[in-house]
Amino acid sequence: MVIFTLSVFFCYVEEAHGVYIRGVEVPVEAQAGKDVSLRCWVNPWPGQLYSLAWWKDGAQFYRSTATTSSVALVSLFPLPGLTLKEGSGGLGHVVLERVRVAATGSYTCEAVADFPSFSQHLVPANLTIVDPPDTGPLIAGYKIRYYPGEVLAASCTILRAHPVPAVSWFINSHQVEEGRQEVVEVNPEVDLTFTTTSKLTLRLKRHHFINDVINLTCGAQVGQRLWTSTTITTHRARPHKHTRPRKHHDLHATTPIPRQRRPQQQRPTEINFEKDEAAIQQPAGEDLSHVVGTGSVQFHYGWVVLVSTLVCAVLWA
Known part of the structure; x- marks a missing residue:
């Protein structure tokens, strides 16, 4: 993932005579792990510059002090979360190496004039370190x-x-x-x-x-x-389909149904009163159910009527 570094450049103009900062360059955003360059430009003026410093959240980490020679004395003060080195761009140039999230904050460039005015000019700018998430959402x-x-x-x-x-x-x-x-x-x-x-x-x-x-x-x-x-x-989601009852031919197609045997209708017993020796010799009062309808012993309905008539005549006599 590539993060574009945006820089903010501030310009200031003072009508009054004194030291003033022409502009600062501080990225609005920088990716974690990259180097960040900070610059501060001071307009030339008749007097001598006493010092030029960088501050982060109120703590100083860079200071350039004028000396009797033409070479300024540069001092770097370590801060938690910052690794510093002096930049090659001249006075007021400092590099933050392999920045971490802790480098996020407010950075201020301070310029101080020398004796006798000791006039001061401050220009702040914010830096945010962007650290991508470990994974996608x-x-x-x-x-x-x-x-x-x-x-x-x-x-x-x-x-x-x-x-x-x-x-x-x-x-x-x-x-x-x-x-x-x-x-x-x-x-x-x-x-x-x-x-x-x-x-x-x-x-x-x-x-x-x-x-x-x-x-x-x-x-x-x-x-x-x-x-x-x-x-x-x-x-x-699709609605559930209701199971329809199977038709008769569907049932036969999957599970055969055993055929049920229809109960056989009993044919009426034909009673025959033909005389048979076995029937005649049957003792009186003995159950003849085992004889009826078996073999040649069959009783005719006419004999039943005749016997009934004789019994009735005896009773009326």
């Missing part, structure tokens, strides 16, 4: 499939970045303006970076699905120029 909490009308809730975490990133959400490359977006957590790390978590809550509508697909993107802008993003894909 991490999206979590989403589902693989959604129905229209469901609520999509997802989180996006940017690990160890400086400065605090600005998080944006996109659906199918269009920035999400609806729903609820909020930064739920910003945790400072020991190296002065930040881990940031953003959450999106959005009720999905039909227009969010393009060809039944949603491309959800979380993007993070770190500083003015650095952009990183991650995209995940989720799909539209």
